[in-house]
Amino acid sequence: MLTIGFDVGGTNVRGVVLRPGSTEPLAIRRARTRPDGDVLVETIVDVTNGLIDDIGEPVDAVGLGMAALMDSEGTLRYAPNIPGVVNYPLVPKVVERLGLPVVAENDATAATWAEAKYGAGIGHDHMAFVALGTGIGTGFVLDGKLHRGAHGYAGEAGHITIQRDGPQHITGASGPWEYFASGNGLGILARRWAAEGRVDALVERAGSVAAIRGEHVNELLNEGEPGIEALIARFARDVAVGMADLVYVLDPEIIVLGGGLVDLGECLRKNIEDSLAERILGAAYRPRVPVVTAKLGSYAGAIGSAALAAELVS
Amino acid sequence: MLTIGFDVGGTNVRGVVLRPGSTEPLAIRRARTRPDGDVLVETIVDVTNGLIDDIGEPVDAVGLGMAALMDSEGTLRYAPNIPGVVNYPLVPKVVERLGLPVVAENDATAATWAEAKYGAGIGHDHMAFVALGTGIGTGFVLDGKLHRGAHGYAGEAGHITIQRDGPQHITGASGPWEYFASGNGLGILARRWAAEGRVDALVERAGSVAAIRGEHVNELLNEGEPGIEALIARFARDVAVGMADLVYVLDPEIIVLGGGLVDLGECLRKNIEDSLAERILGAAYRPRVPVVTAKLGSYAGAIGSAALAAELVS
Numbered sequence: 106m107l108t109i110g111f112d113v114g115g116t117n118v119r120g121v122v123l124r125p126g127s128t129e130p131l132a133i134r135r136a137r138t139r140p141d142g143d144v145l146v147e148t149i150v151d152v153t154n155g156l157i158d159d160i161g162e163p164v165d166a167v168g169l170g171m172a173a174l175m176d177s178e179g180t181l182r183y184a185p186n187i188p189g190v191v192n193y194p195l196v197p198k199v200v201e202r203l204g205l206p207v208v209a210e211n212d213a214t215a216a217t218w219a220e221a222k223y224g225a226g227i228g229h230d231h232m233a234f235v236a237l238g239t240g241i242g243t244g245f246v247l248d249g250k251l252h253r254g255a256h257g258y259a260g261e262a263g264h265i266t267i268q269r270d271g272p273q274h275i276t277g278a279s280g281p282w283e284y285f286a287s288g289n290g291l292g293i294l295a296r297r298w299a300a301e302g303r304v305d306a307l308v309e310r311a312g313s314v315a316a317i318r319g320e321h322v323n324e325l326l327n328e329g330e331p332g333i334e335a336l337i338a339r340f341a342r343d344v345a346v347g348m349a350d351l352v353y354v355l356d357p358e359i360i361v362l363g364g365g366l367v368d369l370g371e372c373l374r375k376n377i378e379d380s381l382a383e384r385i386l387g388a389a390y391r392p393r394v395p396v397v398t399a400k401l402g403s404y405a406g407a408i409g410s411a412a413l414a415a416e417l418v419s
Numbered sequence: 420m421l422t423i424g425f426d427v428g429g430t431n432v433r434g435v436v437l438r439p440g441s442t443e444p445l446a447i448r449r450a451r452t453r454p455d456g457d458v459l460v461e462t463i464v465d466v467t468n469g470l471i472d473d474i475g476e477p478v479d480a481v482g483l484g485m486a487a488l489m490d491s492e493g494t495l496r497y498a499p500n501i502p503g504v505v506n507y508p509l510v511p512k513v514v515e516r517l518g519l520p521v522v523a524e525n526d527a528t529a530a531t532w533a534e535a536k537y538g539a540g541i542g543h544d545h546m547a548f549v550a551l552g553t554g555i556g557t558g559f560v561l562d563g564k565l566h567r568g569a570h571g572y573a574g575e576a577g578h579i580t581i582q583r584d585g586p587q588h589i590t591g592a593s594g595p596w597e598y599f600a601s602g603n604g605l606g607i608l609a610r611r612w613a614a615e616g617r618v619d620a621l622v623e624r625a626g627s628v629a630a631i632r633g634e635h636v637n638e639l640l641n642e643g644e645p646g647i648e649a650l651i652a653r654f655a656r657d658v659a660v661g662m663a664d665l666v667y668v669l670d671p672e673i674i675v676l677g678g679g680l681v682d683l684g685e686c687l688r689k690n691i692e693d694s695l696a697e698r699i700l701g702a703a704y705r706p707r708v709p710v711v712t713a714k715l716g717s718y719a720g721a722i723g724s725a726a727l728a729a730e731l732v733s
């Protein structure tokens with residue numbers, strides 16, 4: 106059996122062909138995301154046909170990992186980064202064009218499944234996946250199964266409130282986890298510390314306080330610049346606030362840390378794990394929750410989508 | 420078949436005998452909770468034997484709903500309101516004394532199951548139960564099953580942080596949901612508003628700002644006192660903050676509102692439901708989550724424990 110998995114973000118559409126049980130794509134294609142439902146379907150069809158050409162074999166099913174609120178009927182409800190595509194019956198349209206079984210999930214949910222089956226979550230029936238990128242994406246495996254929720258909308262934990270009178274996020278909400286604990290959040294914190302004169306090396310590197318971005322933090326951390334570890338530690342505390350909420354609600358065995366910020370490496374991971382352990386009440390009476398780094402990198406969403414497609418037809 | 424269900428709180432031990440499928444106890448007994456593991460076992464055994472005497476028939480299993488962190492082995496890890504009982508192998512000890520199958524769960528988890536099977540959650544495979552009492556107790560039914568988590572500790576959402584730099588709660592944590600949105604939280608809010616001169620009727624009724632308690636709020640609300648509805652609306656907003664977090668994480672079909680504060684009636688329920696709908700992002704693209712009042716009242720924990728006991732032997 107062969108399946109195709111997609112990861113459709115605000116900028117790119119990526120497709121991979123996989124044999125079930127493997128995480129090594131037999132072929133990979135990319136295209137630009139266009140903010141129109143019918144054009145998006147066309148792109149998915151083109152990439153699928155291209156991949157089938159590449160491998161010279163038919164495929165059995167297609168999985169779509171969408172940076173969007175996908176309902177359990179396969180309708181794209183809305184996607185903050187793909188404006189213009191709203192309440193669009195994506196799965197029915199792709200099925201109609203391809204004549205293949207198609208499944209769609211939120212991209213973080215698909216990545217969660219990839220890490221659970223083939224990555225850092227192997228062997229754990231209760232896992233939370235937390236991807237720190239521009240925002241925060243999350244997904245949960247509970248009792249060995251991907252948790253989708255009543256309508257398919259579970260795993261939107263980037264929106265949980267950790268500071269109810271806090272600053273307004275781009276979503277309009279006040280003080281969500283994502284405001285503080287995402288890549289954007291790290292940039293905000295770094296610029297604040299820089300403005301307060303606490304990380305002069307960052308200002309020098311970036312040229313100005315306003316120019317500071319995550320990559321400057323990463324560079325200086327790798328160079329061992331004093332002060333940057335303290336910044337990461339402060340940031341990690343906010344990551345741990347939301348993770349503790351997930352622990353209280355779900356009681357996972359393990360938390361898998363993914364997204365672009367894992368490039369900050371062991372310093373970030375360890376500070377998050379320690380902050381989490383400090384926050385959890387009754388820590389003396391419960392096991393410490395390990396925070397481990399995701400293994401599948403930026404293709405996790407596409408790999409998970411391909412795995413979900415394989416389950417659809419097996 | 421007959422089973423006994425217990426609800427063991429910091430003050431009282433309550434036991435009921437039930438026939439599966441019924442929520443009408445055939446017998447009820449109460450005793451005082453003593454903060455000692457062996458004495459607690461003795462109390463449970465005495466109440467059980469008393470109930471068997473009352474009905475003149477043997478029972479098939481016993482369920483214990485504990486105001487405690489219970490692990491999946493039946494060990495009482497710790498209980499904030501039953502000091503002195505820590506890491507105590509409660510289920511093995513009760514099994515040894517009774518010679519019957521015994522299951523134990525957190526009390527809110529047991530109440531959740533009662534509401535799901537026999538109460539306000541009937542027909543809903545994805546349900547969140549939120550009990551507003553002295554603190555906040557929660558439990559979740561996901562995909563039709565009680566969610567216990569990796570260690571049996573799921574459903575401790577009263578501890579989730581909604582104001583990370585907020586006031587310190589009795590647990591030591593800063594700004595947890597429970598600080599703001601429990602019965603205690605309502606008292607704190609009411610006294611603050613009273614001190615600011617916003618609810619003079621409350622001060623008159625209680626005698627002083629410091630003497631204001633939840634029951635005064637309830638009395639004046641029932642009397643239609645102006646200003647009290649605004650107080651409830653403000654309180655409901657904080658209840659909705661944590662509920663929105665649960666919606667983002669779990670995507671429930673319905674939220675069942677329980678605990679002593681449901682005595683505040685429709686005013687509280689409606690304000691919570693409206694505030695929740697206002698908070699949820701992308702509300703135009705997803706169904707409104709109904710907030711409905713629990714049906715089984717203060718015996719939900721014991722009824723749920725009896726139901727779990729019945730499942731143990733069926």
